[in-house]
Amino acid sequence: GQQVMQIPQYQHVQEGEDFTTYCNSSTTLSNIQWYKQRPGGHPVFLIQLVKSGEVKKQKRLTFQFGEAKKNSSLHITATQTTDVGTYFCAGLIYNNNDMRFGAGTRLTVKP
Amino acid sequence: GAGVSQSPRYKVAKRGQDVALRCDPISGHVSLFWYQQALGQGPEFLTYFQNEAQLDKSGLPSDRFFAERPEGSVSTLKIQRTQQEDSAVYLCASSADSFLAEAFFGQGTRLTVV
Numbered sequence: 285g286q287q288v289m290q291i292p293q294y295q296h297v298q299e300g301e302d303f304t305t306y307c308n309s310s311t312t313l314s315n316i317q318w319y320k321q322r323p324g325g326h327p328v329f330l331i332q333l334v335k336s337g338e339v340k341k342q343k344r345l346t347f348q349f350g351e352a353k354k355n356s357s358l359h360i361t362a363t364q365t366t367d368v369g370t371y372f373c374a375g376l377i378y379n380n381n382d383m384r385f386g387a388g389t390r391l392t393v394k395p
Numbered sequence: 396g397a398g399v400s401q402s403p404r405y406k407v408a409k410r411g412q413d414v415a416l417r418c419d420p421i422s423g424h425v426s427l428f429w430y431q432q433a434l435g436q437g438p439e440f441l442t443y444f445q446n447e448a449q450l451d452k453s454g455l456p457s458d459r460f461f462a463e464r465p466e467g468s469v470s471t472l473k474i475q476r477t478q479q480e481d482s483a484v485y486l487c488a489s490s491a492d493s494f495l496a497e498a499f500f501g502q503g504t505r506l507t508v509v
Contacts, residue, residue, distance in 0.1 A: 385430070
């Protein structure tokens with residue numbers, strides 16, 4: 285089962301609204317990666333966070349890694365229809381070889 | 396090749412049949428992962444190779460699942476005596492180094508067991 289929890293499972297927004305998905309782990313993570321999967325497609329790498337408290341931005345996307353390295357978030361400002369897809373976090377469990385994916389947040393955007 | 400290639404893209408198997416799924420990683424990539432993705436779910440880790448060494452196979456759901464990467468490049472995931480619950484998309488990913496590197500995913504093989 286999923287060791288990395290992700291919420292919400294679904295999010296439907298009006299175009300221009302903001303969107304946030306949250307990722308939580310019960311154990312410390314060495315790093316966290318975020319992926320986007322379009323319907324019918326495969327996961328595509330977005331970004332990786334390694335340092336405690338790290339914040340990275342990619343245009344309208346802001347990624348955060350918690351101070352305790354157990355949680356992360358992805359925030360999209362002013363969503364566009366091209367943002368549609370499922371966003372997955374994937375955490376490398378500290379002292380383990382497993383890269384565990386969250387169940388994903390499926391984002392739909394109404395134009 | 397330019398990306399990770401998986402074949403076949405689609406496979407329909409009769410229950411009890413054996414199947415073999417192939418993954419061609421990006422040339423030179425050291426790490427290779429297999430994931431199982433059920434409809435509407437996130438990818439579930441199956442196994443991990445570093446070159447030809449299978450370092451972690453803790454995610455393989457049963458002894459009917461077997462993976463190999465004999466020469467450290469192409470990998471094959473074999474499922475024996477397929478069951479309906481094996482129906483899923485099987486994703487392969489490779490990365491240049493360890494887990495700290497970006498993983499590139501193939502298009503996946505959609506397995507349907509009837």
